[in-house]
Amino acid sequence: MKTASAISLLSLAGSAFAATYPLTSNIVGPGFYDAFDFQAIEDPTEGRVNYVNRATAQAQNLTYASRDTFILRTDSKTVLRPDGPGRNSVRIRTKKVYKTHVAVFDVRHIPQGCGTWPAIWETNEAVWPNGGETDILEGVNDQGPNSVSLHTGPGCVMPATRLQTGTSLQLNCDANANDNSGCGVKLNTDLSYGPQFNAAGGGWYATERTPNFIKVWFWSRNDPTVPADVKKGGAATVNTDKWGTPSAFFPNTSCNFKKHFNEHNIIINLTLCGDWAGNEYVYPSTCPLTCVDHVNSNPAAFKDAYFDIAAVRIYS
Ligand SMILES: *[C@@H]1O[C@H](CO)[C@@H](O)[C@H](O)[C@H]1NC(C)=O
Numbered sequence: 412m413k414t415a416s417a418i419s420l421l422s423l424a425g426s427a428f429a430a431t432y433p434l435t436s437n438i439v440g441p442g443f444y445d446a447f448d449f450q451a452i453e454d455p456t457e458g459r460v461n462y463v464n465r466a467t468a469q470a471q472n473l474t475y476a477s478r479d480t481f482i483l484r485t486d487s488k489t490v491l492r493p494d495g496p497g498r499n500s501v502r503i504r505t506k507k508v509y510k511t512h513v514a515v516f517d518v519r520h521i522p523q524g525c526g527t528w529p530a531i532w533e534t535n536e537a538v539w540p541n542g543g544e545t546d547i548l549e550g551v552n553d554q555g556p557n558s559v560s561l562h563t564g565p566g567c568v569m570p571a572t573r574l575q576t577g578t579s580l581q582l583n584c585d586a587n588a589n590d591n592s593g594c595g596v597k598l599n600t601d602l603s604y605g606p607q608f609n610a611a612g613g614g615w616y617a618t619e620r621t622p623n624f625i626k627v628w629f630w631s632r633n634d635p636t637v638p639a640d641v642k643k644g645g646a647a648t649v650n651t652d653k654w655g656t657p658s659a660f661f662p663n664t665s666c667n668f669k670k671h672f673n674e675h676n677i678i679i680n681l682t683l684c685g686d687w688a689g690n691e692y693v694y695p696s697t698c699p700l701t702c703v704d705h706v707n708s709n710p711a712a713f714k715d716a717y718f719d720i721a722a723v724r725i726y727s
Pocket residue numbers: 453454455456458502529530531532546549680682
C-alpha cells in the first residue's frame with residue numbers, strides 16, 4: 412500500500428512537471444527584430460521571390476513592428492520584368508535553437524491570394540532532412556485546411572491510429588519517400604488556413620516537442636476551448652496536459668525522436684509560386700494565368716499577402 416501510493420504520487424508529480432513549461436521568450440512587436448535573423452537567400456523551393464535583408468525589408472515596409480504587432484509581407488506595388496528577379500519578400504529565422512519546448516504562435520492574419528505559399532515551421536537547415544522538420548502552418552493558393560507535417564531522414568513512420576482531431580495522410584515521414592510529402596495530418600477545420608483563418612481573426616497555433624513526441628494544436632480566435640494560458644498571452648507558464656486532444660499527434664511508436672530530431676530554428680517564410688504553389692497541376696486548379704505571370708504582372712493581387720503576428724512565445 413505504502414509503496415504503491417508513493418509510486419503513484421511520484422508519477423503524478425512527474426507527469427505534472429513534464430507538461431508545465433516556463434516562459435523563456437516572449438517575442439512581440441519590435442522584439443521580432445532581436446529574436447530573428449533575416450535570410451536574404453535564394454529560395455530553395457524555386458519561388459518567384461527575392462528574399463531581402465532587414466534594411467530593405469524595413470525601408471520598403473515589408474516588415475513593420477508596432478507595440479503589439481509584427482507584419483511580414485511581400486511587395487504589392489511593383490510590376491516585375493519577366494527576366495528580372497522575383498517579387499521582394501521576407502524569410503526570417505530565430506537566432507536561437509530549440510529541442511524540448513512549447514511554442515505558441517498568436518497569429519491574426521496569414522498571407523492569402525493566388526501564388527502565395529506561407530509557412531511557419533521548425534528545422535535544422537544545415538543537416539536537413541536528418542535533423543527533422545515540423546511544418547506547423549503551411550499551405551498554397553488559399554487551399555485549406557492546414558496540414559501539419561513532419562519530414563525526417565529514413566526510419567521514422569507514424570501509426571495510422573492516433574489520439575488527434577485531424578486526419579492522417581501519408582505515414583512515412585522520410586523526406587526521400589513519396590516525393591517529400593512527409594507524414595502529414597490534415598486539420599479538421601477550414602478555419603485553420605487561408606481566407607477563412609483570416610476572416611475569423613486568425614487564432615493560435617501551438618506545438619509541444621519532447622524527446623518522445625510532437626503535438627500541434629490549433630484554436631481559431633473565437634474557439635471557446637482555447638486554454639486560458641494560451642489566450643491570456645504571456646502567461647508565466649503553460650500546462651499542455653490541460654490543452655485537450657491535439658490537432659496533430661506524432662508519437663514515438665515507430666520513430667525515435669532523439670535520433671531524428673535535433674536542435675531546430677523556427678522559420679517564418681513567404682514564398683510565391685515555386686515547387687508547390689506554382690506546380691503545374693496545383694496552381695491552375697484554383698488560380699488565373701500561370702503563377703509566374705500572375706506574380707509578375709499583378710502586384711495589387713498581393714496586398715493581402717501578409718502575416719500579422721501578435722506574438723511568438725517560447726516555453727522551455
Ligand atoms: C518555406 O517553408 C517550407 C516549410 O514548410 C519549406 O519546405 C520551404 O523550403 C520554405 N521555403 C523557403 C523558400 O524558405
